[in-house]
Amino acid sequence: MRSEALIWAAVAAIMGFLFIPIVIIIAYAFSAAPIPSWPITSFALHWFSDTWNDDEIRQALALSVEVAALATISAILLGTLAAMAVARMKSAAKEVVSFIAVLPIALPGILTGMALASYFAFWGLNLSYWTIVAGHATFCIVIVYNNVIARLRRMPRSLTEASADLGADAFLTFRRVQLPMMASAIGAGALLAFALSFDEVIVTTFTAGAQNTLPLWIFGAIRLGQKLPEVNVVVFAIILFTAVPVLLAQKLIGESGRVAR
Amino acid sequence: MQTAKQPIVQLEGVAKSYGGAVALAQLDLTVYAGEFFTLLGPSGSGKTTTLRLIAGFERPDTGRIMLDGEDVANRPPFERAVNTVFQDYALFPHLTLIENVAYGLRAKKMPKAQAHEEAEKALAAVQLADYGGRKPTQLSGGQRQRVALARAMVNKPRVLLLDEPLGALDLKLRHRMQIELKRLQHETGITFIYVTHDQDEALSMSDRIAVFSKGRIEQIGTAFDLYERPASVFVADFVGSSNLLGGDTLLRPEKIQLLPAGSTAPEGFEAGEGILREATYLGAVTRYQVALADGTLLHVMESNTRPVGERLRLAAGDTVLAAWPRDAARKIGN
Numbered sequence: 001m002r003s004e005a006l007i008w009a010a011v012a013a014i015m016g017f018l019f020i021p022i023v024i025i026i027a028y029a030f031s032a033a034p035i036p037s038w039p040i041t042s043f044a045l046h047w048f049s050d051t052w053n054d055d056e057i058r059q060a061l062a063l064s065v066e067v068a069a070l071a072t073i074s075a076i077l078l079g080t081l082a083a084m085a086v087a088r089m090k091s092a093a094k095e096v097v098s099f100i101a102v103l104p105i106a107l108p109g110i111l112t113g114m115a116l117a118s119y120f121a122f123w124g125l126n127l128s129y130w131t132i133v134a135g136h137a138t139f140c141i142v143i144v145y146n147n148v149i150a151r152l153r154r155m156p157r158s159l160t161e162a163s164a165d166l167g168a169d170a171f172l173t174f175r176r177v178q179l180p181m182m183a184s185a186i187g188a189g190a191l192l193a194f195a196l197s198f199d200e201v202i203v204t205t206f207t208a209g210a211q212n213t214l215p216l217w218i219f220g221a222i223r224l225g226q227k228l229p230e231v232n233v234v235v236f237a238i239i240l241f242t243a244v245p246v247l248l249a250q251k252l253i254g255e256s257g258r259v260a261r
Numbered sequence: 262m263q264t265a266k267q268p269i270v271q272l273e274g275v276a277k278s279y280g281g282a283v284a285l286a287q288l289d290l291t292v293y294a295g296e297f298f299t300l301l302g303p304s305g306s307g308k309t310t311t312l313r314l315i316a317g318f319e320r321p322d323t324g325r326i327m328l329d330g331e332d333v334a335n336r337p338p339f340e341r342a343v344n345t346v347f348q349d350y351a352l353f354p355h356l357t358l359i360e361n362v363a364y365g366l367r368a369k370k371m372p373k374a375q376a377h378e379e380a381e382k383a384l385a386a387v388q389l390a391d392y393g394g395r396k397p398t399q400l401s402g403g404q405r406q407r408v409a410l411a412r413a414m415v416n417k418p419r420v421l422l423l424d425e426p427l428g429a430l431d432l433k434l435r436h437r438m439q440i441e442l443k444r445l446q447h448e449t450g451i452t453f454i455y456v457t458h459d460q461d462e463a464l465s466m467s468d469r470i471a472v473f474s475k476g477r478i479e480q481i482g483t484a485f486d487l488y489e490r491p492a493s494v495f496v497a498d499f500v501g502s503s504n505l506l507g508g509d510t511l512l513r514p515e516k517i518q519l520l521p522a523g524s525t526a527p528e529g530f531e532a533g534e535g536i537l538r539e540a541t542y543l544g545a546v547t548r549y550q551v552a553l554a555d556g557t558l559l560h561v562m563e564s565n566t567r568p569v570g571e572r573l574r575l576a577a578g579d580t581v582l583a584a585w586p587r588d589a590a591r592k593i594g595n
Contacts, residue, residue, distance in 0.1 A: 156349060156351065158347045158348075158349055158351035159351050159353060161316075161318050161338070161345075161347070161351065162345070162347060162351035162352075162353070163353075163364070163368075164317070164318075164337065164338040164339045165316060165317075165318075165338050165339070165343075165344055165345045165413075166339075166344065166364050166365035166368055166412070166413075166416065167339045167365050167368035167369050167416070168339055168364070168368040169337075169339050172368060176353075176364070177353055180355045181354070181355060
């Protein structure tokens, strides 16, 4: 009994460590004070409407959503194609290419960011909307790739052979067998990629020009000590907003565990 | 068996290696229309590679693969009039049974309603009439096996390729499916090429059998040929159990009789005295091991046909006379 109590105490401590800061920031979003402090003395909701009406924040949000959407779309295309290509390779080449493909996510973001920044500079490309998209795509592709390749590994080769055997050419086999079987893995990868892009700071710092994504705006606001109540509201919104795709992705991955043989 | 034998599948000088490892060495093989032809051999002997070459999943390094008089060696699987029943069934998990079975018809642009109607009939033919709406995961192994069969046969292929289709089933079900397969083959007249490592299955189902070993065909013949007149020691040993006398003379265990020590062998029999090492009662038969005076260990199998009281009662350690008709022992290769 004693050891069980200890385990529960440890669980509570870890959960507290992870979530108490988040709970506090959510609580701050409802505080009336212009500089949040503990304990909260009076509550107000007007920070929500203030935040919503702040043009800077609106632009940052729009940019974040657009960048995440574009990075995710390119990740779906390139990540899926890369996974299908690697899945067809023979063992030796497969190991090497597989390692190179997942490298971008293993590299520290600061390396990716610096490398991209100097690469863009080398070609005389101005930092812009598109350089942010390209920067985010580097790790988004890996997320989709990883999900799809895991699915393809569990998919017996005989399924595509059976399709060909029954008279379907490569395109029909892709459309009727491979794509439906990869769909939930692609979906899960895309949702995770979107969430990852949406709150990315480091690579974005190096690849954004004058633009502010939402995380960059938060970062700047905190550093300058300005608009702190609005930051709290934004963070609260982001928590809600990113929790949805992550939970959905979890569910999709869970379902894919039940691949019939 | 047929009056006019018409070749339907011909392999001529077909060879296949995988990165230096020879899977098939210069294979020649002719299968006639309407035959139940079995490729028999241990794993890694090249039988599955041969099947995959005919299906089109592999391309041969050299040689021709003739299907109905046309060389298809370089055609993809979807341009060959053959269908395959896979060892793991390879049913599409995201499709219903009807959609699975109709897949080949739909790939050939048959209208959906008609394809589903044909698929219904094919499912009914394998006793799964009311299962069309289910997914493969909802079926037992035996049911999946029958869906795989229906999915292949609904396309009315010239040749049906079966890759150890009963390997995953339990013994009882396997025997039932063996009979079922023979019936389907007989009714449809489709040529079956059947891969198995199970010699009982091969002997009981096939019109002819090709025995594979190390990428080569050791012998092609009927069950009778392989059992009674094996062309090599490998075939003699792989098909049925055997005694090899002097390294090259085959004597099947059931052709040997055991007599009490001191009796004389019947006319035309060869005999040798020995010591009974082991007697194993197996119900229908009893298996013995006899060590002859010259050290040869002889496997003997006797049917328990005589009434219990009249049977010779033997125990390990007894001295016995093992006797066999002179022409029952035959030199391999003759």
